Amino acid sequence: MLCSDCQNWSDRNQRLVTHPLFLYQSHAKTFMKRYKFLGDTALLDVFKPELKKVKVKQDWIVPIPLSPARLRERRFNQAELIARMMRGRVRLVLERADGVALSHLTRNERLERDNPYQVIQPVTGKSILLVDDVYTTGITLHQAASRLYEAGAKEISAVTLFRSV
DSSP, X not given: OOOHHHHHHHHTTOOOEEEEEEEEOHHHHXXXXXXXXXOOGGGGXXXXXXXXXXXOOOSEEEEOOOOHHHHHHHSSOXXXXXXXXXXXXXXXXXXXXXXXXXXXXXXXXXXXXXXXXXXXXXXXXXXEEEEEEEESSSHHHXXXXXXXXXXXXXXXXXXXXXXXX
């Protein structure tokens, strides 16, 4: 049985199998604030054993990129650090255009935003595992997957550290 979010994406003919490791509850929110917004990247080591256990068929692990402005602001890409703790080859094949941070948008605004991703390296025939920190509405992963499929990727799945409930 699909969750309501997965059903909604399936109804849009956009199926993407996602594998969240943990639920996004109060302790996870505290972790994300310290990790993502305060730059305490050493906290991620707590999740290394779980990230090493992830077994999803893939040729490449592709972290969701930050926009150039957000990367300058934070000085690190939280999804890339997560991806580098996993087993597999990390490839930076996506770019993201600058725009409003998703945390400043409502659910409907997130779902209606234009696709900010662009594929910058050949992905034809590749099985890709997308990696992001938190799955909230699914729009980030689905838009990235859409661009990768358009560029010829064979199969795409995703892993997130947390899934909002």
